[in-house]
Each structure stands twice: as structure tokens, then as C-alpha cells.
Amino acid sequence: FNFSSLGNKGYGRAHDWCRLQRLQLDSMQMGGGHGFGDWWDRYHEKYPEIFALQPDGTRSGFPNPHNAKLCESNPKVWELWLENVAEQLANDPNLTVFNASPNDGWASGHCVCENCTAWDDPDGEPRMFNWFKQNEPRPALSDRDVTFANKLAEMLEAKYPGRGYRVLMMSYGHSRPVPVKARPAPNVIMSIVANFYGRTGLVDRGSTRGDTYRRQFEGWAKIVPSMLWRPNTGSPAGWQQGLPDLSIQQTIRDLKDVAAAHCEGIYIDSTWEHWATQGPQYYVMAQLVWNPNADAEAILTDYYTRAFGPAADGVREYFEEIEKARMDFTAANGEAGVFSFPKLYTDDLLKASQVHLDRAAAAVPTDSLFAKRVAFVQAGLTYSKMQMENIRLMEGYWKKPDPAVADRVKQNWAAIEQHVAAHPYAINWGPVRPTTPRMAGLHPDSTPPKTKKPRANDLDLN
Template identity: 25%
Template sequence: MTTPPAKFAFAVALLFGALSSAIADSGLTLVESHQPKAVIVLADAPSPAATAGAKLMADMVFRISGAKLPVIHEADLQKPKAESDPSKGPYVLIGESELAKQLGATSEGLGPGGILIRTLPNALALLGADTKTPSDSGGSRYAVTTFLDEVLGCRYLWPGDSGLVIPPQDTVKVPALDRKFTPVIVERHIRANEYGERIQVGLDQLLLDKKAWDNARKITTPDWFVWQRMGGSLGLRAGDGSIIPREAWTRFLKEHPEWFAMQADGSREPAPGEERLRLCKSNPALIDAIVQEKLKELRANPKQSSVSLITHDGGRTGFCLCPACKALDPAEGRPTEIWTYDHQLSQVQKMQYVSLSDRMFWFNNQIAEGVAREFPDVLFCGSAYSCYTAPPLHIKLHPHVGLRYAGHGLQYATPERQTGLTEWDGWVKAASMVQYRPNFLLAGRREGVPTIYVHKLAQDIRHMAERGLVSTDFDACMQNWSTQGLTYYVLAKLLWDPNLDVDAEIDSYCRSGFGNGWKEIENYFARLEALMNQTAAVNHAPGPDTPNGTIMIPYTPEVLAELRGYLDAADRATAGDAASQRRIAFLRRGLDLTEIEAAAHSFLRRAKELNADEKAEAVKLLDRRWVTMRKIFTEDHYAVNVAGLLQAEDHRFKPLGWKGPSTAARASVATVSAN
């Protein structure tokens, strides 16, 4: 070891002076009998990740033991300390520092987001490369959460107090540790269904406002996504699908209607009121106009490293059917279904066709080639989605075209899953970079029911990680934590480490959160996963929403009684364990709503056959559903995102005659609120 700078000589001497006792104890004592024995040390100019990590470390150790570890900077170590001063150490060195370096703890060899967790003589080092790796500068914070999770036994099952598992300890001791790890998936992103226009639609139906939403989501626990080490960015600029600014589209529509997609009736006008515009991608004048818009964008932002080539994937206006565009589609392409808009009939018409991938990436290549003449190093982001998830047959991608792959659905049957994995393998060979941007987390978004498929998830994430997965953008965590939370939890863990032992992680989830009832809860989740597999065996739909509520079909009264039996047994096993019983009650919230949803969908499937009495019964059930949703929102907000359910369901229960909550239902909620 090199000679330490003079200002650290005393601190280093302290550390080595404690070497023999540290070895004898086979670890470090951070807290003893609720009293702090260690101090957290930051560099004099710490990285943001180290600063955040130190704050989290101090907070969690206090929650665990009631002891407040001081947080100091290296400059505070220059003077000798009194014997009773806790800043004598042991030291918890968070982030890179001169002291950590002198003791042999550095970020050398760590990649983006990588972590080092190492015990040293009288010290514990928790650090990452941080700002040295700008694609993921959160390493020191990740080191702290990894330590808290894997060493101190803290678990964060879902957002909020009931989801944060903190094993109380009078004394906090750290065993000998030496771990280096760099995540292979550099960009780990799961979208969260947060407040926006769509959520407000659901709040309106609940007779609530944004203030109610904000108040319900005020929690004092850490951000769940931050805790689970979501982070990193490869700078793949995706955009919102409009490819160029809205004002340019307005101008193009007025001046060049021939640049827009030809529909089956020969028209090129967008559907009335439609904002998702489709293009005639074979039109050279349109391509040149987009190139000019992209050049303007890059000239105005010279540090921008990528541009989006992504066009709208939805809307009532269909893909272009002009002869020039159709000539780009190989006749031997994979069969698919596309749609067109008939202005006379004012409705969408579906038609059998072939994959549009060759067309889409020919279009992307033309733009990339035009822009790259001036900006040769920029990365272009396309999309493999909708009718163009299969790799192209005859088009070779421009070397700087990356893409977001949005195919592949875990909630579907084995053939569809295998098709998705085969597509992935083809794209990672064809493109410079592929981001995984699936929709399968949206399964059940209109019902909020359990969607557990963690073993499939592990198999497929591992397959992709072994074949080039470096970036994810999951659409989206719908925040139905009591019914889908295990899937969210395991997914986050897999993105950090695709080689995760899923069975061991489920075991840890249940043991840490549910006390003596852990085995019954483990059986509960296993049964839910079996039900999801049952749905997948019959569901071949090519989208995130299961058709006609088929996701509800397995939830018969007999199955619901079986599921309730697992929770009842877990309740009995945890008598006197308030924390575990609170978490069981949290799961029960989701099952209660699932039971109501199953009954409502049973009525809906028979809507045309119902007599007046049955319709009246259905309306009463839907009133109870609404009241249950209000109670979930106010009493256990994170159990099911009920505002999200209502914004997505598109008034599906109107055929049953339900027009919203009755006066009695509204009054019952008001009475509960008043009490």
C-alpha cells in the first residue's frame, strides 16, 4: 500500500490499529445495544450517488436499531478524536474517497452502475464508479441498497410503510465482505403509471381530484424504484411517436396531403379529430422534409447523441396502402393484420396483410442516410412494434440505426413467447442497439387482477441478457401491488441480475414479509402463477389486453375460495404478528376486488341474455365495486391503482345498465369519510 497523504495518516492509523480486533470479531460492529459505534464518511466533494447513499444508509440504520450514525466528510478526520468520539470509527466509507483509495477500495474494474462492497480493517466500503461512468452514475447508491437488502435483511416489497421490511436489531454487525458486481443491463427502466390526463379520468369517476391523489401517495419510505436500483441511460432518444414537432405536422397537412397514408378508399386525410398521423413512407419528398427537420434539431442541440425515427403506432388512421408503399412489403413476409379507415363508413376496417418491417426500416434508413451526411456519429432510434416486430427480410439496417423492440408477450401461449424470443435474436444481430420495450406489464390493466408469471419472466430475461440486452423500458408498472407486486419485484431484481435464482427470491420475499405464514403465502403466489399459465394457454391475442375479459375466467367461486383459504391460513399462522398480518390484509384487498371483478365480468359475458332482475343485481354489484375501489384508494392506496383501472376500462360495463355510482353508494362513501 502506498504511503497515505499526511491529512489521512491519523485516520489510516486508527483503521490499522483496529485490525487485530476486527479480525478477531470476524466483522465490524456499526451499532451496539442501540448505540452508534460507526460513522459514515463521504469524500469532501462526494458524488450525488454517494450523498444519496449516505442519507439512505443513516436513515435505514436508524430504522433498524434506533441509532443515528453521524455523517461526516474526510476533512473532519484530520484531527485526532477523543476516546468517546464515535467518529474514531469503524468507518462506513460511501463513495470513492482518498481514504478508501488508501485502503485499497476503488472503482477500478467497475462498469456503469457497478458496485464494490468490501470490509477493510475497521471500515466498510460501499462505492461505485459514479460520475466516471455517465451512462449509469448511481453505483454508490446501488452499493448501499444492495448492502441493506442482502446483508442487513431489509426488503422493500411494495411502496409504503407496509411494504418496507426492517428487521429490528439491537446490535448491527457486518460480516467479512468482498463483492464486486457490474450489471449487464446498463439501462434498467420500468415506467410507473403516475398522475396524468388518463389517471384524472379515473379520479373523475371516483369523484376525487388530484389533491386526493397526491395526499394518498405521500409516503415517508424510500422510492421503491430507486431502492430496486432502476437507473442508467444509453441516450436512446425515442420521442412520442410524432417523429417531428407538432407544428411541422400541421404545416405538412395543409401543404402536402399527399405525404400522408392512403386508406382503402383512396383518401389521404386523417380520420376526423385523429392526432396520431400515419405517413406515406415511400414518398421521397416527405423523407427529405423529415431529414431537414432532424438536421434542424441536431444543429440546435449539438450535444444530442441520438434522434427518434419512431412514428405513431396507433390511431384510427391505417397504414399507407399506396402502390409504392406496398411495393416495399415482401409478399413472403410474415402474415399479420393491418387496419384502414373508411371515411364513408366512419369505422376501422381490418385486413389480412404481411409484416411491414421492410417498409418501416427502409424508411428509417433513408432518413438516417440523409442526416448522417452532416452528423455521421449520431444514433437513430426506430421501433419494432405492431405489424413490424419481425426482422426485415430484405432490408439491412443502417449501421447507426438502433431500435426499441416492443413485441413478445409473457402473458400469451408458448408459441407467441417463442416467436418473440426468435424475433429478439434476429434484431440484436441486425441493429446497432436494441432496447427491450414490452407491453406485457399491462396485462390485467383493465381489471387489476393477479398477473403472476415470474418463472417465465426469469427464463426470457435471462435469454435476452445472454444475447445482447443492455436497455429496457417496460410499459408499465400499473401499480397494482397487491395483485401484481410479486411480478414487479422479481422483474426489478432480474434487471439488476438476470442470473437471479427466482425460487430463492420468492422464498425470501415471503419469509421476510409474512412471518410464520410465509409458506401459505408462497403457495398462494404459486396458485396465482398457475392461473396465469392457464390463461396463457388459451390466449393468443397480440396485445396487452386480454380479449373479452378472458383473464377473469379462471377466477371461479371455487378458485377464489381456495385462494382465500391460503390467506386465512396465513392469518392464523401469524397471530400476534401485526406487521405480517397487515401485509396479508394488503394482499386480501386485491383478492376482494378480484372476486368482484370476476362476478362483474360473468354478468358482462351474458349481458344480452340477462333479465331485468339479473341486470338489477349486476348494477348493485357494480355499485359495490365502486365503493370497494374508493375504500382501497383511501385506506390502502397502493394495493390496487383503482384510478388506473377506471381510466382504462372504457365504460365497459354500460351494457349492464350501470351509469355510475348510485346515490346510496355515494352516500355510503361520504359517511365512511365523515367518520
């Protein structure tokens, strides 16, 4: 729930709820992102040698400035990183964890100098690397990145002895495989970007061995002194778009397994705060993160009973039927994109869902608090129906543009905006506005969607 953390001023609107659920009582500050996004702009003119050597002999910052890779073996990088730590501490003396994770664009632009390459283990999993007009298989970067983190951790402890400061390093992209020989130092925290949140069997799309994210996570758990689980969620059934993309039972198993692996913390990228469609999942996540040994079934029963009273059975049946359909859909389709969603949210499923909520509404007095809560959930179902109509219309529109269809979709979007505004917190409008990347292709004024063959293991799309 990073969007509603104490310091986040982005999409989050549930700061009070997160506080009451103890989600803001962090004992360790941790970032979910990459560590050097501004370094090209800050340093490339004065210190061009700190950036990754490319096969063509340049240090060009490929693939782009924000994702430029570093020459991790260069002592100047270590020196500048420590200077940045000092600057961070001057701004916030309470910090104890400092990010050293390579920039995104995980397959592109990594350093090929002799010293960096020497940190790679030749027995590491072969992975496909990209540079400007060149592709080549090379060993995974896990040993390199751990060695880099260990060097920084050694220098950090030498400069700040006894303060318990630690280095944060991601296992992400080509550093997802377990390192062959390198082992993280005691003051290195590995942030494991293993995307099995709600999708246990999915395969790392960069793996030439077909390793699943869960297998990679389990491998790291055996060798690290401390780690975080930092999954990307993707949007296999509309998680980002505000649809009831529920994987409650799978998430329960995931959280308990992660806790059993002695994980120190969790950073999920991202929870978008669509409470009317995903509320039960949020609640069980919050409870299990605080106490992973808790009885999840008892948590859910308590949630439905206290929230909905006599309407509890109808609301629970509504969410559970959608969850089952969602799990079957994602098992068959992976992450196929928004224009595949009508295959899940069919007219039959939406009609059955409405029957459950009608039964729930009939079970409580119309002027009761329980009735208001059922209406809140109904707002999520109504939103889902409206979006399904838009998705179907826009799929046809991109094949054959029609001004009448465009007008209809624009009217629908106006109605959706009014509906969301009338039901605060039901759907988080910020992330689902038609201008956002998550809703690409769902408005006639947006960029047409790219044609792409669905891949079940294509999960780094956040």
C-alpha cells in the same frame, strides 16, 4: 415501470421504489410509442404530399389524424424529421435517441406510391393491408421501415457528426417479420414489439405464416446492431384490471432469454402498479432487469422471507397457486376478456387462496410489521373477490338489464373505491376506475361490451 419514471406524471405512484430498485438510472432515453402522432395536425395543410398515398389517389390521412401514415420515401419527410430533432435538442440537449416509428393503426393506411413500394421486398411475408373500403395482401413493411430508418440515421450523423445520436424504429404490426434484405445501420435501434411477455407460444395475429412473437424476436436478434424489447402485456387474466395475473416463472425465462440476445433495454407496456396482487412479479422483474444473470429463485426466496418473515410460506403458496392456475387458464383461453375471468378466479380458487393467507396471518403477531404486510396482500385478494362479483353481475346485466342488479353493482363499486382508498398502493385506483377503457362493461353506466369471439393471439389490445 414507465409510469414511475422520473418524467412521467400519469398513473405512477412508485417513484421512490423505482429509484431504490435502480429503475430510474437509465443510460439511454427511449420512448415506447409512435413517432408522428401530431404530424397530420401540424403539416397536412402546408405539406399534404408527405402523407401516405392511398389506393384511391388521395393522401387522406386514413385511418384517422393521429394514426395517419407518412410517405416515407419523400425527402420532405426526412427534412421535417431533422427539423423536429433540432427542436427536441433545443428543449433537451441530453437527448440521444430520436423516434421515427410509424403511427399506430398498424394495418391501415400505408403508402402505396412507387418509391415507398420499391423499398418493400417482394419476398417479404404477405400481410393483409387495409385502406378505405379496400383490403389487399402485400409484402411486410420491415424492409421499407428499416430503409427509412437508415436514411434518417445517415442524415442524422451528417448533421451531428460524432455525437452518437441514434434513430429509434419499431418492429410492430406489419414490420414485425425480419426484413429480407435491409439491415439496420449501426446508429439505428430497433424496438421489437414482440408480445411474448409471459406468453411464449403466442402467435402474431397479423402473420399469415403463423409466426410466434418469440420467433420474430429471435430473428431480429440475429441481424440488428442494437435493439430494445418492447412488449405489450395485454390482460389475459386481469393484469390491467388489478387482478393477480401472474406469470413469474415465464417472465423469469423471458427476461433471461432477452438478455442473452444482447438486448440493450426493455420497455414494457405497461406495468400498472397493482402491488398487492402483482408485487412478487414486479420485484423479480426489477432485479433481473438490473442483473439478468442473478439467481431468480434466490431473489424470490429473499423477497418472501424478508417481506413476510414467519408468514413467508403461506404468502408464497398463495401467489404460486394462483400463478399455476393462471398459466393453465391462459394456455386454454388466450386473451378472452374480462367476462372470462370468473373461469379462472373460481370460488374454489378464491377459497383456497384465503386459506393460504389465513395461515400466513396466523403465523405472525397481530401487531407486527409482517402482519401489516400480510394484510396488504389480503387487500388484493379482497379486491379480487369484489371484482369477481361485479363481473358476474354485469355479465348477466348486459344480457338482461335489471335496475336491482345495477344498484347492487353501483354499491359494489362504492365499496371497492373505499377499500382501495383504505389500502394505499395495494391497487392503483387510477387505471381501474369504472370509467376507464380497461374496465369497460363493468358498470351499468358504461358502454356495453362488444360481442367478440375470443382469439388466443389477439394481443395488441393495450
